[in-house]
Amino acid sequence: MSFYSSYFIFNFAAHFSNQALKELWALYKKDIILDFKNKSSLSSVLLYSLTIVFVSYYSFKVKISEVGPIVWNALFWIITLFISINAASKSFQNEMNGVDYYLYQLSNPLKILFSKILYNITLLLATGIICLAFYSLVMGNPVGSPVDFTIIFVLGIVAFASILTMVSGIAFKAGNNFTLMAIMSLPLLLPLEMLLIKGSMLAIDGIGMDTVGFRNIVLSISALIMIEISLSYLLFPYLWRA
Amino acid sequence: MWWKALTVILLIYTILAGLFFPIPTVDIVDESVRNLFFHVPMWFAMTIMLILGAVNSILYLAKNNIQYDINAKIFTQTALIFGVLGLITGSLWALITWGALWTNDPKLNGTAIGMLLYLAYFVLRNSLEEDSKRATVSAVYNILVFPIFLxxxxxxxxxxxxxxxxxGGNPGFNIYDQAKHLRIVFYPAVIGWFLLGFWISTQLIRLKKIENQFIEREIIDINE
Structure with a gap:
């Protein structure tokens, strides 16, 4: 406790020094490079998202004009939720077989945490955009206010990434168990999911930033992101040491 | 132990007064308002138990004493029992006033999801074998889910x-209760049910301690 707490409080600025940012960038780049080197994990995430979109479309076999925007919206966020959990569950895959001990000696846990959050944001944004494009292609797109929908979409992905990074860290310590990851993250993401569905429904109806209801939802999601990131900031060093 | 005697007295008072006290008459709710002394205190007790569990998890991470991990587990366990009781009493109340055992209400659904969150906590605990690792990882999870649950x-x-x-813009119960009748029973009920939960938890913690002693003794026997 004493080591970490003193590090948090007195050395807060050290996380943002030039050297620290370089280290963060190196850790981030390591994950991206490993993903492109070992193409199976990246392509499996992409294929999973395309398949799940197609399965959902084929179950309804209709366009947006027949299912209506409510179903379109709910289905889109359910798909995004499952794709995100599947993609983020792989975030500590490269640290299996003792690589985590090696990283523990090389770097500080907080840098690993932030590099993983950045990596997950990149991965989930990429898969999310591909999924949205394919989903719009097969089902149609009823969004009335694209700017507001984009705001909700990006905020949602960032929130998913920040929560799922921590949960996949916990699942990693429990032996990288995918079932455990799913049962922990599905209920954890549900309040967020409800806010996102409500917010993007407003954006689909063309109601956006000029209304109090929409701004409140954006603020609530931002507050959830802040809470989760600050909790991860405090808790991850203990988790990484376990 | 004065607070154990207090628990018994408060709960006997709650049950007797709660069932036979004169209550304000409100349409639809009618006599079911007596459930206020049983349904609402369950949630108060559960929330306080979960706070105690989260505090013990923080203490474990700070002090690295396995006792805090046991406390956190037991308090969360008792909180879940109170949550189930709250759901049952709430369902009965909903049947009388809203017309169905389960309604599409955000509070009900939120509670159900909260239960799933804390059930996952026990699954996580069971999937880790080594004591100190299990304590750390589950403490991290417990602290992480607490704000989400709130x-x-x-x-x-x-x-x-x-x-x-x-x-959601509905009035609270206070405006129907001009005589402040309900509070005379409600506040003792909250304290009584919470103390009962705390009492159960302390007993379970003692039981766990004895179990651990037995296991240690067995290990010593095997080694000899």
């Missing part, structure tokens, strides 16, 4: 429309 049952019902009093 947002599920106290924040979201206030954003989305809820049938519960005091939520």
């Amino acid at each position: 947002s599920l049952i106290y924040v979201l019902p206030r954003i989305f429309a809820s049938l519960h009093p005091g939520n």
Whole structure:
């Protein structure tokens, strides 16, 4: 406790020094490079998202004009939720077989945490955009206010990434168990999911930033992101040491 | 132990007064308002138990004493029991006033999801074998879910429309109770049910301690 707490409080600025940012960038780049080197994990995430979109479309076999925007919206966020959990569950895959001990000696846990959050944001944004494009292609797109929908979409992905990074860290310590990851993250993401569905429904109806209801939802999601990131900031060093 | 005697006295008072006390007459709710002394204190007791569990998890991470991990587990366990009791009493109340055992209410759904969150906590505990690792990882999870749980049952019902009093623009119970009758029973009931939960937890913690002693003794026997 004493080591970490003193590090948090007195050395807060050290996380943002030039050297620290370089280290963060190196850790981030390591994950991206490993993903492109070992193409199976990246392509499996992409294929999973395309398949799940197609399965959902084929179950309804209709366009947006027949299912209506409510179903379109709910289905889109359910798909995004499952794709995100599947993609983020792989975030500590490269640290299996003792690589985590090696990283523990090389770097500080907080840098690993932030590099993983950045990596997950990149991965989930990429898969999310591909999924949205394919989903719009097969089902149609009823969004009335694209700017507001984009705001909700990006905020949602960032929130998913920040929560799922921590949960996949916990699942990693429990032996990288995918079932455990799913049962922990599905209920954890549900309040967020409800806010996102409500917010993007407003954006689909063309109601956006000029209304109090929409701004409140954006603020609530931002507050959830802040809470989760600050909790991860405090808790991850203990988790990484376990 | 004075507080154990207090628990018994308060609970006997709650049950007797709660069932036979004169109550204000309100349409639809009628006599079911007596459930206020049983349903609502369950949630108060559960929330306080979960706070105690989260505090013990923080203490474990700070002090690295395995006793805090046991406390956190037991308090969460008791909180879940109170949550189930709260759901049952709430369902009965909902059947009488809203017409169904389960309604599409954000508070109900939020509670159900909260239960799933804490059930996952026990699954996580069971999937880790080594004591100190299990304690650390589950403490981290317990602290992580606590704010989400609070947002599920106290924040979201206030954003989305809820049938519960005091939520989603509905009036609280206070405005119907001009005589402040209900409070004479309600506050002792809250304290009584919480103390009962605390009492159960302390007994379970002692039981766990004895179990651990037995295991240690067995290990010593095997080694000899």
